[in-house]
Amino acid sequence: MSVVIIGIGVLLALCLACGAILGFAAVRFRVQGDPVAERINALLPQTQCGQCGYPGCKPYAEAIAGGDRINKCPPGGEATIQALADLLDVEPEPLDAEGGEKPPMVAFIRETECIGCTKCIQACPVDAIVGAARQMHTVIAAECTGCDLCVEPCPVDCIDMIEVGRDLQGWAWERPLPPGRLIASDAERAA
Amino acid sequence: MSMPKLWPMPGGIHPSERKALSNREPIAQPPLPARLIVPLGQHIGVPARPLVGVGAPVLKGQKIAEAADARGLPVHAPTSGTVVAIGPQSYPHASGPPAEAIVIDSDGLDRWVPLAPSGDYRSLSREALLALIRDAGIAGLGGAGFPTAAKLATGSRIATLVINGAECEPYITADDRLMRERARELVAGIEILAHLLGPERVLIGIEDNKPEAIGAVSEAVAGTPFMVVSVPTLYPSGGEKQLIQILTGLEVPSGGLPADIGVLCQNVGTCVAVHDAVLLGRPLISRITTLTGEALQRPMNVEALVGTPIKDLLAFAGLDERRLGRLLVGGPMMGFSLADAAAPVIKTSNCLLAATPEELPAPPPAMPCIRCGDCAEACPASLLPQQLLFYAQGEDHEQLQAHNLFDCIECGACAYVCPSSIPLVQHYRAAKAQLREQADRQARAEQARLRFEARQERLRQAEARKEAERQARAEKAERMRAAQAEAPADDPLARLQAKKAGVGDEVKKLKIEASMAQVALKKAEKQLAAHDTPELQAQVETLRRAAEQARQALDEAQAKQAAEPAATPTAAPDLKKIKIEAAMLRAQIGKLERLELPDNAERAELERLRTALGTAEAQLRALEEQAQPAPAAAPNDDLKRAKIALALKRAELKKAEKTGADDEELAPLRAALVEAEQALHRAEAASGRPAPEHVLIDKRPVSAEERARKTERAYARAELHKLERDPAASPEALVAARERLARAEQALAAQPLDS
Missing domain, CATH: 3.30.70.20 (Alpha-Beta Plaits)
Incomplete structure (x- = not known):
């Protein structure tokens, strides 16, 4: 019987100690700002154009971190959408803009x-x-x-x-046709 | 020639050399071109800025464009002539876009500017020598075109100076011929570089397929500490990093520079250019270019002026247009197809290859990679070309960086050995460009973010400053109000009024009286001096007494004022002050009441003000009641009453006369008037004031008839004047008017004024 009590007591003491450490760490090592929003902001093109509907890139980054869609940035285009999709581990979506990528x-x-x-x-x-x-x-x-x-x-x-x-x-060199493609299509020639 | 130890280079290939085509003839001088196109950007970096305008005459070697930034290079006129255009011209580049250039029509005289060779460069400072090299517009002539002065100025200590005479690429023999024919100039140039850098050793690396060049340079270096090293023929041993590795065994770190390991590499052509610049004072305006290929009848090396159109040089070498397949600038491994043969030779054009279709057949279509690994074996940079290919195709930028894509020197060895004919280098070039563009975009985004944040911060600070000012103003106003409420005596307005009304009032009046008496006395004395009469003497005596009295009164008043400086404000100023205070309170209340949505503090303030106003109004009423039963001073009362009585009597008399009352009725009134006058005189005497100087004149009104006569005379006179002024008036009318006036005057004279 005493073994059980000792066991419970030890575990309780352990829980309290760990809780105290965690609580202290949460206060002492608190991260200022939203690290996810910061990383999203780093991927945005920083044109500050407001075409996403937010006043600047940072507010949009914060909105994305809060669950907004990732396809509202026309200056960033597909590349930005892809990068955001990779970062947030979501499916990339087509760009949501009238004129498309500019x-x-x-x-x-x-x-x-x-x-x-x-x-x-x-x-x-x-x-x-x-x-x-x-x-x-x-x-x-x-x-x-x-x-x-x-x-x-x-x-x-x-x-x-x-x-x-x-x-x-x-100026930059153009990408050659992928190996194995013997015939270039008309569209590729025109491009 | 000693044989120092050589180290092996990883990879490498043995393509067909084809150098014998062009290395048999000595360097030729092509004819002076009629028109030269001198591009402003012939080096790595920002293009130069033109110094001349269209139409300007230029001399050979004259600086026609200056460096645009600290690392840039100037451009010099390759021959004498006239500038005919400055603008986009064709440029030797793979993509064929035009680039800014200065176009010069040569005058055929090829006149030099006065040259200023520095005989003893050893007496020059390091900076002066570097400036000399930079001002000569010297860029690396090996192919990349890096500004030489910038390369020489790298701060780190150089232990080994490597002179690159390897010239490993097939077909090209420009450096070979240069070393054979200009070995002495080459060694002199190396001496200048060695003087600048102070290296422990100087190694001149030459591939063993150029025995003549090795022989000539070995001869020239005799007596110098420089060492000529024959390196085995292997492409691309002429690459900077590869030659350094072969000669020293040191590998340039990934992403680093040779200077990081204490090595510096210069091309042999660059050394000759440095010699020309320092010892002859000649800027870099020409270079040795190989003209080669099966399509040329006379392949050779030429000393081409920078800006010479490529088609001119090809014509000089006997280009057979029918046999021409591809025209390359550079060698077959690293060169690029030229779209427009009108493009000029620039400082980096070491070879023009006019190949027949059999010589350089079009690459066969690329096949899929079979992962044979030949490319990895051939790679001189020890990279994994097939991995890089897959990552380039998949645009996996992180993996490309991880596999050191940027260490690829684009030598083409991998593509040369590829059994699937995959244009690997093109893939790497495209991927590099993409990565660079991405990095550039990232840098721009970061810059934009910093600027955006700086702007936001600035706006925020401006807003905070404005807000602080607003608050400071509000606080100041609040303090003022509080001070007013607490100490009303401090109110400047009240203080002013107290001073004016309370203290100064009496004294001021006395002062005025005294000075008036004094003035009257002076006047009388003056008159007395003029006419000495007893009446005047008496008058002066009285006036003097009066003046003295006035002065005494004034002195007394002033003494009294001095005795009690803080005279208690009299009733009247008190009243005024309270009135003003009440008005101010009312104004403040009005202002607060007009406020929309007052906060708590403002509401409390309003309440306080209302109470204050109530108190002030009560005080005001009390004071007004006090003030009313205390009218003007008593002593003057009788005088005033007497005056009023006199005026009333006079008015009564006048009224009676007007209504045409007879003498019996008027007589009592006249008696009453006289009575009133006497009463007034008595009152005046009793008032203690100096008697008024004036004598009352009894102005009796005129009678009705007399007024009628006077009016008649005035009318007559006016009529006459009018007629006299009018030139059109008839003489009869004039006579009649004169008669009328005379009659009126007679009538008036006949009836004298009845008094």
Whole structure:
């Protein structure tokens, strides 16, 4: 009988000790923020365009962590959806956007038409537009994420979104046809 | 020539060499091209910025574009002539897109700019020497085009300088001919590099299929510590990392640079270019290029000016268009097909291969990988090419990185041995590009994220600052209100009023009186000085007395004020102050009442203000009651009453006269008026005030008839004036008007003023 009591007592003491350690660890080593949202955010293209319906990439990352769909990011495209599907271990879905996947764009201000209203500067999420009131504005192309948030506020419609072309530095070899494919289809030739 | 120990290189292949095609003829000078296309980007890095405009005359060797960044290189004019265009031109590249270039029409004179060779480079500082090499626009001539000065400037200590004369790729003989013909310049160039780097040893690696070159260089290095090493012919022993491994046994770490293991490698052509730049002052404007292939009638090496169109060179070598199958820039292993023969030779173009279809047949269709493993055996970088192929096809970027895709030197040995003819290198190139693009995208995303977060933080701080200011203002206003409520005496307005009304009032009045008396006295004295009459003397005497009295009164008042400086505010200022306070309270209450959705503090404040207002209003009423039964000062009462009585009597008399009352009725009224006047004089005397100076003039009203006559005269005069001013007036009317005036004046004179 005493063996049983001793056993129960020992186990109880063990449980209490472990519980105390776990409770302490939960407070002491608490992780700030949501680590899953951070990892999702790292996969998003950070254009901050708001096309997903959230004000920026981080809010969308938090929404995905909270259970939102992963196919709402047009700038990221299929690659981002695939990466998110891999990370979250869910099935990839087709992109949920009207125009589908868009090529990378960059904003361009037709400088002769700019009236210097600073509206686009306030709209730019990454401060990629320089200028001052009643002075001409221009886009720092290297910093522009192509989110096109500056296009709508422009009162004189002097902002164009231009597709980013490939120069010699950005040129890349094309992938050859997979081995075993003796005949290239017309579609592949055209591409 | 001693034979130092050699180390084996992993992998490698023995393709057919085909070097004898072009290595028999000495280096030729092709004719000066009529038009040269000089691309701005001929090295790895940012293209240069043009320094000349269209139409500018240029001399051979003149700098026409400057380096765009710290690692960039300038571009020099290859011959004298005129700049005819700056813009996109065809460029020797696998994809054939145009690139920015300066187009020069040569004038045929080939005139040099004045050259400034530095005779004794040993006296120059390291920085000056590197700047010299950089300013000469020297990029690695082996093929990659890495800026030489940047490579030489690597900080780490260099123990071994390797000079690369291996030239392992089939067909190419440019370095072979260079070493044979310019061994002395080569050694001089190596001496400059050795001076710069201070290595323990210098190894010149030359493949053993170039005995003439080995002989010539060995001869030239006699008397120097440099060592010529004959390395076995094996493709790709001429790769930088491979040659280092063969000569030193050291392997460049994955993802590292040769400098990490204390080794630096330079091509023989680069050494000659350094010699030209430092000892002759010539910038890099030409290079040795091999023109070879079965489609050429006279394969050879030429010293081609940078910018010479490739088709000009091929024509010089006797290109047979009918036999041409593929035109390659570079060798058959690593070169690329050229789409447009109008593209120019650039600093990295070491070979132009015009091959016949039999010579370089089109690759057979790729078959599936059979996992034979030949590629792994051939790989000089000890990679696993078939694994890399599968990962490249599956776009498994993590595995590609894990299998060190970026250590692939794209030599093509794996594809050469592949029995399935799989274009492995193309797969790796595409995969590398994809990985680079992904990394670039990631970097851009990270940059965008940082900028976005920085912006959010900035906006948040601006908002917080604004909020703090708003709060500070509100607190200040709150403090002001509290101070007002607690210490009303501190109210500047009240203080001002107290000063004005209470203390200064009496004294001020006395002051004015005193000064007025003084002024009157002065005036009278002046008059006295002018006409000395007894009346004036008496008047001056009175005035002097009055002035003295006034001054005394003033002195007394001032003394009294000084004795009690904090004079208690009189009733009147009190009243005023409380009135003001009540009005302010009312305004505050109004303001608070207008607030939408007041919070608790504001509601409490409103309640407090209302109570304060109630108290203030009660005080006000009490004070007003007190103030009313205390009208103006008593002594002056009688005077005033007398004045009022006089005015009443006068009005009565006037009224009676107007109504046409007769003398009996008027007489008592007149007597009453006189009586009132006397009463006023008495009152004035009793009031103790100085008697008014003026004498009352009794202005009796005029009679009705007299007024009628006066009016008639005024009308007559006005009419006459009017007629006189009017030039169109008839003389009769004028005469009549004059008569009328005369009549009126007569009538007035006949009836004198009745008093």
